[in-house]
Amino acid sequence: MISSQNPPVDSLQPLRARIRLAILCSALLAPLSALADAPATQRYQIAAGDLSQVLTRFAAESGIVLSFDARLTRGQNSAGLDGSFPVEDGLRTLLAGTGIRALRESDGRYTLVAASTEGALEMDATSVIGQGLGETTEHTGSYTTGSNSTATKMPLSLRETPQSVSVITRQRMDDESLITLGEVLEQTTGLTVTKWGGERERYNSRGFQVENLMVDGLPIQYEEAALSTGAMAMYDRVEVVRGASGLMEGTGTPAGSINLVRKRPTREFQGSITGSAGRWDDYRSELDLSGALNEQGTLRGRTVLSYQDKNSYIDYYENQRSLAYGILEADLDDATTLSLGASYSKDNNPGADWNGLGTYPDGSFLPISRSTRMSPSWSYWDKESRTFFAELEHRFDNDWKGKLSATWINSEMDMLGTFLNAPTLDANGEPQYAMRGGAYNYDRDQKSFDGYFSGPFSLLGRDHSAVFGASRRSADWHDTGAATTLDGSFDIATINPLNWNPNSLAIPPVGEFGEWNRYQQIDQTGVYGTLRLSLADPLSLVLGGRADWYELDVVQYDGDYPYGAANYKVTRKFTPYAGVVYDLNDTYSVYASWTRIFNPQNYQTAGGSLLEPQEGTNYEVGLKAEYLQGRVNASLALFQIDLENLPDALPTSTCATGLTSCYSAAGEVRSRGVELEVNGEVLPGWNLTAGYTYNSAERVKESDYDPIGVFSKGKRYGTNLPQNLFKLGTSYRLPGELNRWRVGGALHTQSKISTPYGVKQGGYTLVDLSAGFAATRKLDLQLNIDNLFDKRYYSSISDTQGSNFFGDPRSYRLTAKYSF
Template sequence: MARPFFHLHPASPHHALALAARCALIAMACTAGTGQAQGLAVSAAAQSEATQSYQIAPGALDETLAAFAVRAGISITMPPALVQGKTSPGLQGRYGLREGFAGLLAGTGLEAVAGSGGVYTLRAMPVVVPGAAAGQGAMLGEVRVTAEAQRSSVTEGSGAYVAAGPSSTATRFALSQRETPQSISVITREQIDDRGFQTLDEVALDATGLSTRQIGGGERTQFFMRGFEVNNFLADGVPLAFDYDTQGLATMAMYDRVEVLRGAAGLMTGTGNPSGTINLVRKRPTATPQLTLTGSVGSWNNWRGEVDAAGPLNAAGTLRGRGVVALQDADTFKKAYRHERQLVYGTLEADIAPHTLLSVGGYYNREDSPGADWNGLPTRRDGSFYPFPRSARMTPDWAYWNKENASLFAELEHGFSNGWKGQITARVLRTKMDMLGTYLYPLENSESFGQGAGAYAYQKTQYSLDAFAQGPWQAWGRTHELVVGAGIRQSSDDDGPGGWPADYAPVIDPLQWDSSAVAKPAFNLLWSRRGHQRQAGAYGTLRLSVSDPLTVLLGARLDSYSYDMLTVSGAWSESTPYKVHDRFTPYAGLVYTLDKHHSLYASWTSVFQPQNYQGPRGALLEPVTGRNLEVGIKGEYFNQRLQASAAVFQVNQQNLPLQLPQSACDPTVPACYAQTGEVRSRGLELELAGQIAPGLQLMAGYTYNKAEHVQDSDAAKAGTPYDTLTPRHLFKLSTRYQLPGEWSRWTVGASLRTRSATRTPSYPVRQGGYTVADLMLGYQLSPQLDLRLNVYNITDKYYYQALGSTQDNNHFGAPRNVLLSARYRF
């Protein structure tokens, strides 16, 4: 009797669910020996190596392969004896046939062989003997599926809202979420694409505990976590000082993911606030060719196009490249306010030796914003809001805010035979800003405002060099890990010319003002600023395996910092030198493994931040110092496809600046500040991210945060709120669901963010809590072409997304709007 087998042919999407069920029934019947071989035949489809999206849940091997055959449009024969009792980890993300088979068959000892007529046969993986003749049938090219590959940190093509691979954002060690004793959120490429995000401001909408504020206009964004500003970023793990005046944020097309570390990151950045840091991880070249074309059109004439190409550049595959070009031209919901954006990114990777990788590249980003606000909208003197339409602006139409960024980088990595790895990275970033804008100031005994104007040009350059080595070492009968490194960062500011008009003082009635009826004045450019900063540091961290369940991390960093700024304004000038020597930053953490799914952790970290604020007599304030204590639990489920965390934290910070009334400042000091003593921020963070059911991806985060003064020169401030613009309660939820069976071409998604009331600290401006909801609908027209429709703010909620003062810096959130996108993959 012939040996029974399955013979699966491609089915239409309308028969997918029935086909999978019938396949399972046939498998049981054949295994029991109750019948002869049975076939399942439907119309054939051409084979294709093009990648497409799969959402196949873990399960019985025959069922997962049946679902794969239907989705891929191929035929598979499966002898029941081979698949009986075997399971598959499923398949989540975008794959070609080779990678798809490798993922589904990982750990089964089986392989798929291509035969005549495009039919694939399942068989036991043969033992390869050097020099043996090739067997009949064309085998798939070699696909190596190792534990390390499965833990890859790349999120592109994963189809997931969670990064299953390791992260080195917190400690330099490549650790999983459970192994890292701090809170980390990852916004994956899949989530960025599903949500239609094009800027870092938009990515912040989904990141747990991260909030934004607009300062002095729509083109200057501040990021906050745990009640404090995030003032240091990482670019592929290398520290980068963030300057909201000049740095463009509309660069998401070049990034694979955004990793958000909450709590002090002094071990990685040296300086900064204990709020956390944001690590921007760029896309890299791929081993297989790929080309993606993306186009979108949205409300307010929002047109955007993107080309993303990657792959090997020589026959051996030892030289690989990637290039991204993105262009956008868009109006906004504000009158006479536009965005014109350009991004060009390119990178090369070369295997210059068996264990040595060289990566070089760079990007150019330009963001022109005609009509950009500098001041935002005012409120009435009592803090109540004017009944403005959301298109209102208090800035003349001739205002603008233009940014230009260019960066080059080189990275050399070498792996040693003893398990150690070394890496050195060099990076330069040049940022420019050219702006022309206006601001408001209150007039006495009047509800009207005066308006001033300014014109400024900034140019800033950052150079950074970072080198580290990490690897295992043996002691006390156990294997531990060590990382040691050093870095230097230098920046120069060449700001100016800048100035203001001599005869510009219009009176503004907020409800009776036409932004198009104001003539552009002539400007006197009398202001300039030149400055230099330099930071050099060395760091080291031990990861000690104390016992099987307990790991302890001990680290430290030593930094020196210098700063010098010369400011000239007309006939007045001032030089402000500042130095910090041998500043010590400790780090401690422990992780206790409860079981195969859960770990408890605790960490204590510290950080310092030099500051150029002046006291009442002009002396610079001492550095801000802070410490972060965090305790929590983390869980990983379904082979890391679902991750959960819960943490409580306390942040204490000293020497924070608060601006004093001008009457308290020496006449030669333009603005002065006091060191407030100590501020304490306490809170709770909860997060759930990943696949919670077949086809259902989710990211949900809740943050409770309360910051207050503990000690202050003004005793009455003790116990009063410190940061009232950070919402005490912040909840975010984003979901994406791929429909099952015959509806599998469709995906639906929804998101919402809810925040509690906020108010300005020094002005009577308050806004109650609000909720904003978005929807997404996606359709896969073909294996290569995806369509997606995003509807934002579906209830057309009227709210201010940022508060400032009674005279300016209040900014509306966007009204209901739509974005239609199409993505074609070759």
């Protein structure tokens, strides 16, 4: 029994129906089970291209281990492979005309040698292509990955990880032309992107908002106001854990974790130039160079530069996104590697809204065009971020390794904008709003450090693995603002949104900055450990724990008057983690996991102290499958999240002297649901990812927490998020003589959403299409069309006075990529 308090039986009927539906849908996995054992003769459909990349693809599909001197394949091409072949015939066909042949070693691996060589070749710059996929997704052509470490810091396959994990690979980002983090997460199973402003995206999973990001496994606070994640050109993949991730992050919500994994230098030289043009004067360019910087290959570097300049379907709204990324990787000796890097990201957003579109007083939508804006043309919201990072890794002789990582991020925001108050109707029944304005500058620093040891050990005749580490992160904010009127009233004008000109208002005078200030400092230190114990050949147990020390100091000033001051400490807060995985056979596993996360909150009790942290508990059980040596992954999960200690307002008469409000930690929300996901290369040349989520959250105990909801017990929580969500993405390379062509697309469908303010958006479905053509071995062309049927809908809704946003109309983008 999970909790002593359960919702009424009737409230479980929709969930049970959807669980039955998901189990029925899991029958979709059955045809894939026929692919679990690859035959000795296998069908391949591998396009012509660079020899090393073609061999990588062949090794992954055939399941062999292939090693060779990188100098052998440099500058060599292959005609590809189309048809059914045994492994050795396939290699012979791929290597035809290259002067290279494959030798089968006694241990079953294959080695490439020059055709004139009789014996084994002594290699110094060796590339080893392992069986199946690894962590890095670049050049794999895959929609899945061989391993991830976001949930436990251990390099486990998706099947071995006792939580729901999705990986958006480099190939999928390229196929669907996903440029920003928001675009990536819009295509991720179970995630919903909402907006609180034109440039303030919020990411939601399992009914809750994500508060943290990780970059290469280092947690940082996601704050949508100032942090510029920039273009996705510098990342190899995005790993998303759905459900509580307190073991890795310490504090946060039980929504999940988003890990951005950077591209790394390669030993062999590679480069590409990409350019694209799209609707609304959307122009983008990208340069990516990587390779060894010395003859021995012990010093390697990579740089990625990108720039996007685009207008919008919204009047007077533009975006200019710049990204510069550089990394150096040095082998200090055979066992030690040092990495140093930096990135710079800048988003200029002329015309960006502080909030979005309003409605009629009853919440019904206004008869307006999607190009309408309810802010002056001179508004803007600019972001700029600088990041420096370093990593030192040492590999010990006993297969253990130690790693130290550090990052520093400075984010700045500069904005001038307006917001609307609640709408009223004039004498003619026309809507009108009072428009108010402000100008703000944010300067925010984050530092994150992590060090750990990981490796295998033997106990009671079995092999196990462990991770032990410590981390520290801090966030230092200084935000300042000023009114857009000299008297500090913020009032600018009264407008009728059905009859007004965004150019009609002159830029107002901005008061002296420093009228409003906020200073905030957060420090968090934690120690953690994870054990993966092999209890039997088919059974593994993952146990983990984390202890955190947390402190928050915040104060705000209105002129010289301080208010909202708080100092909050949490000492030795323990976060547990437990997961078990049982292999039913070589293809299927069942799993169960339980973990928690805490989130400090700045609400005062009746006595004046601060409430205890919110506590999120994640329960999950499921089935996972792995086909074709890991090239296809599938999962079915049932989950429950309990979020406790939510604030509930007390009568002001009970508050201590001097307090204008006080709260009790009485509220609780329960989120339940089911998820189904399949991703990978289901047939030669056909990549597919499909995910369905049913999620419903309700208030088990009353709380004032979350204005986008109804506070009373038994009511739905987070009604602005869909209960049903289905996403699909696919790409198929045509067979035979048409194998230069590929076609694909994406589907997004969701159920209705609403808010307590009367704002409602019905369910909708979006369809995207794409087509690609390999004009030459080095030049690739691609056309993407999004929202093919030009569906008119609101992608994000809130209240009557703003934060409602239209989804993008039909758009297209033509991309050309030249690789060398």
